[in-house]
Amino acid sequence: MTPDSTADGARTPAHPCTATFAAWMAGTADGGAIALHAAKLSTPDLSPQLTAVYQVFLHTQRFTVKKNLDSMLRSDPTGVDVEDHPSIRRDKRRLYVLQRELQRACLTATLLNLPVARRAGFILIEVLRFSEDEVARILGTSSSAVHTAVGRARRDLTTYLESRCEHMDPRNPCHCETRLGIALERGFIQWPDRDDLPGDEPLVSRAVCLDAERLYAKLPSPLPAPRGSGPVCR
Known part of the structure; x- marks a missing residue:
């Protein structure tokens, strides 16, 4: 699975730092990839990507075991x-x-x-x-x-x-x-x-x-x- 997406199906690549942040937040590479998919990244800019990933973790516990x-x-x-x-x-x-x-x-x-x-x-x-x-x-x-x-x-x-x-x-x-x-x-x-x-x-x-x-x-x-x-x- 590609660890990034947008609502309309087009994909916005996750910045390497965003992927690393998601993995740390989830504790695993697979959990981070799932969280990235849920974040529906819509911009290549790093700061908004990190915010989107943070919001995923803030509003659900299912990505954190x-x-x-x-x-x-x-x-x-x-x-x-x-x-x-x-x-x-x-x-x-x-x-x-x-x-x-x-x-x-x-x-x-x-x-x-x-x-x-x-x-x-x-x-x-x-x-x-x-x-x-x-x-x-x-x-x-x-x-x-x-x-x-x-x-x-x-x-x-x-x-x-x-x-x-x-x-x-x-x-x-x-x-x-x-x-x-x-x-x-x-x-x-x-x-x-x-x-x-x-x-x-x-x-x-x-x-x-x-x-x-x-x-x-x-x-x-x-x-x-x-x-x-x-x-x-x-």
């Missing part, structure tokens, strides 16, 4: 033989890729629990690097409202992750290595349909991260990046 990570991944992490799983087959490279896919999926799922306006502002500013004034125009609000919403998003993400996630603090209980078996067994992740996740070494956190936004700034997008491509927004 929320998950309770504490419930889904809470189990005895030693109870699953990870390396014999069909997605790994004792291949260390596949194991390391799946660790990164789990990190990406967990942090993305955490982001989806934010209210729509906070999530949109956080993605546009912290991930896609727009300014507060630009985001205010996209979201149809004031710069001060954007500043407040994004500040609350940072606080909510940090509060949730700082006592759980190894990528905030290596001493935290939730580690990608030990939760991977449960995530595969319960269908939270599967082998990713992408080739941009590195598998050269295990994913191990070694440093404390004080702010959640630093994690998201480096996190792979739900929309796989084409080979050799650079940032699509900033």
